[in-house]
Amino acid sequence: MGTSAKINRVLPFIGLVAVLLVAMPQTVLADDDLFEFFAEEAHVITASRRPRPIRQVPATVYVIKGEELTRSGVHTLWDALRSVPGVDVMSMRTFHGMVSIRGLNKGLNNRTLILLDGRTVLDGNADSINWEALPVLPEEIERIEVVEGPASALYGANAINGVINIITKTPEQLAGNRVSYSAGPRRTHLGSFVYGEQQGKTGYKVGLGWRTTNRFEDADLRASRVAIANAHYRRELADEAHIRLSAGATRADTDHSLGAVGQAVEDADRGFVRADYERGRTRLRAFWNRGRGNLKGLASIPLPGLDYDIYDFNLERTVALASDNSLVVGGGFRRNGFDSNLIPAGSVRHNLWNLFFENEWHPMPRWTFWTSGRLDRHPHVELEFSPRFSVVFVPVPAHVLRFSAGTSFRNPTLFENHMAIDLLIEVNEGIQYYLESQGSTDLDPERMVFFEVAHTGQLNRFKTTAAAFHYRLRDGVTLSVPTFNVSEEQELEVSSSLINQGEARAWGGEAGVEILIREQVTGSFNYSYQRLSGEVDRQTAAAGMPHHKFNGGLRLRRGRFDFDTAIHWVDRTLWSNNQTTGTSPFLVEVDSYTLLNLHLGYRFGGRLQDLEVGLDIFNVLGNDHFETLPETGPATPGQGGEIIRSRQTLKLSYTL
Numbered sequence: 001m002g003t004s005a006k007i008n009r010v011l012p013f014i015g016l017v018a019v020l021l022v023a024m025p026q027t028v029l030a031d032d033d034l035f036e037f038f039a040e041e042a043h044v045i046t047a048s049r050r051p052r053p054i055r056q057v058p059a060t061v062y063v064i065k066g067e068e069l070t071r072s073g074v075h076t077l078w079d080a081l082r083s084v085p086g087v088d089v090m091s092m093r094t095f096h097g098m099v100s101i102r103g104l105n106k107g108l109n110n111r112t113l114i115l116l117d118g119r120t121v122l123d124g125n126a127d128s129i130n131w132e133a134l135p136v137l138p139e140e141i142e143r144i145e146v147v148e149g150p151a152s153a154l155y156g157a158n159a160i161n162g163v164i165n166i167i168t169k170t171p172e173q174l175a176g177n178r179v180s181y182s183a184g185p186r187r188t189h190l191g192s193f194v195y196g197e198q199q200g201k202t203g204y205k206v207g208l209g210w211r212t213t214n215r216f217e218d219a220d221l222r223a224s225r226v227a228i229a230n231a232h233y234r235r236e237l238a239d240e241a242h243i244r245l246s247a248g249a250t251r252a253d254t255d256h257s258l259g260a261v262g263q264a265v266e267d268a269d270r271g272f273v274r275a276d277y278e279r280g281r282t283r284l285r286a287f288w289n290r291g292r293g294n295l296k297g298l299a300s301i302p303l304p305g306l307d308y309d310i311y312d313f314n315l316e317r318t319v320a321l322a323s324d325n326s327l328v329v330g331g332g333f334r335r336n337g338f339d340s341n342l343i344p345a346g347s348v349r350h351n352l353w354n355l356f357f358e359n360e361w362h363p364m365p366r367w368t369f370w371t372s373g374r375l376d377r378h379p380h381v382e383l384e385f386s387p388r389f390s391v392v393f394v395p396v397p398a399h400v401l402r403f404s405a406g407t408s409f410r411n412p413t414l415f416e417n418h419m420a421i422d423l424l425i426e427v428n429e430g431i432q433y434y435l436e437s438q439g440s441t442d443l444d445p446e447r448m449v450f451f452e453v454a455h456t457g458q459l460n461r462f463k464t465t466a467a468a469f470h471y472r473l474r475d476g477v478t479l480s481v482p483t484f485n486v487s488e489e490q491e492l493e494v495s496s497s498l499i500n501q502g503e504a505r506a507w508g509g510e511a512g513v514e515i516l517i518r519e520q521v522t523g524s525f526n527y528s529y530q531r532l533s534g535e536v537d538r539q540t541a542a543a544g545m546p547h548h549k550f551n552g553g554l555r556l557r558r559g560r561f562d563f564d565t566a567i568h569w570v571d572r573t574l575w576s577n578n579q580t581t582g583t584s585p586f587l588v589e590v591d592s593y594t595l596l597n598l599h600l601g602y603r604f605g606g607r608l609q610d611l612e613v614g615l616d617i618f619n620v621l622g623n624d625h626f627e628t629l630p631e632t633g634p635a636t637p638g639q640g641g642e643i644i645r646s647r648q649t650l651k652l653s654y655t656l
Helices: 003-023 031-037 066-070 077-083 414-418
Strands: 060-065 087-093 096-101 113-116 141-148 162-168 176-184 188-199 202-214 222-236 241-257 263-279 282-296 307-322 325-339 347-364 367-377 384-396 399-410 420-428 431-438 446-459 462-479 483-486 492-518 521-535 548-558 561-570 573-576 587-590 593-603 611-618 647-655
Touching (some): 060 066, 066 141, 077 096, 077 141, 077 548, 077 561, 096 241, 188 647, 325 414, 347 414
Parallel strands (some): 113 162, 431 492
Antiparallel strands (some): 188 202, 241 263, 263 282, 282 307, 325 347, 384 399, 492 521, 593 611, 611 647
């Protein structure tokens, strides 16, 4: 059945909802109601070193509330990010996806920094992420802040494209416990328990959860099985000081895409321990991230190890230079360690340090000038300085204009510096060849120069956003053109190494509107455009594709009923099929696709007032599609993609 026919099937249902909306009585909203609708603008903490109103920060920021995650019809965090303009989401396997900002998406993406309460959750070898292995549950997320555009001036190497910060609820916000359980086809079971409490000067919370589902392509094969546990403790001390201690762990067995290498199952344990101390204007943070695991199912590499450790220390202080001028200064040290049979020495360590500053200056009531910079030291490259400058102008109270410019960078990873991979690839029975890929300690950082102009506004029931950007990325890290040799045993040997060669220019923009239609009825629509010239590396989508993306959403609250629906249309994309026998990549088109997601919820009353039931449907139209290239043969692994189908779950939640 074609997409048009599927849309026709669902139109009567959407029409019924529209009739209900029209039939609802019109309510005149007071200013307080409008303020509540736009309450997420209060403060954000990711775009600068201190919490600031979203319209005053020096970057484009979008916020997804926690309740939007649990009532969006999706079952993964990355699928919930599809609604953010400028964000590129790619589901590669059933419960495995990748996220980028303003292009440059790929498998094992390492150009977007992912944080959990300000702590990096990227692994310590390729600086990538397994979203399913995050030690956080959807029910404990307060909001997700998405900072678009380069942010190395604040966060260093991996923020070359932007930052996604997952912020969890405090014990005071939880104020009790919440238990939820979801079940659906393909042996899908999603469960969680979250508890938090604030008692005087002491607060604590715990979270426990599990997630399991089988594959879209074969419902008898497991796609993911994950167990999650975390705990947090906060204590207020004398002199307005406080200390926070937290720890978490995950046990993950997930079907994983490795891009050019193909598909494997990641079997890994991850954990962290963290301590924060804050007193007045001084803040100290230290954490240890740990990962132990391997990849199963790669015939060419027997159980490659993926063990890593990250030790991080960060100190900063805010200094009031004058009533209209404040300065944040600080520094940090990080030690990355990687142990693997993919490294000739077996293990490697990198010591990194940084110094940073951020200045906020209000010379006039309508003007704010932001200046920030960061100096980073990597053992195999020269000192890297990343400046950023932003001007925020408020011509009238409901409208804000912003101009930003600066530089950003991405350091070579431990894997890129030190890897040595030898693959034995069998093309046909009796026909095989060796593929050798080498890292290099002579790699330079990838560097980016960017400019951005943006506007946000509010007019009664409408909130608008618009941004235009341009950036130039140079010294992209990519594999060299392979060389071919025939050994004494008459076997073909194909060799390549990592080099700095990729260079690209990109431009584009986003525009969006949020609408308060009626009391407890809201809608949102946004459009993104991006285009790229040049080639960064063979794993990145060609020409910055997809060029066009459209998102729309509708939310209805009526008595005890909730109705949420979101539609996403993504333009076609060109990917390299990663053929290993040629000297240049062969590009293959992945068709455009449409996703429609739905959530229906009902909250009981009386003695069951703490009980809620919900139906979540991902891909309501049943639009089976690929979002990246599947493997088509041993010599053409594509991007390790899997077909994406529909998923439905019934959810029960109890809050006390």
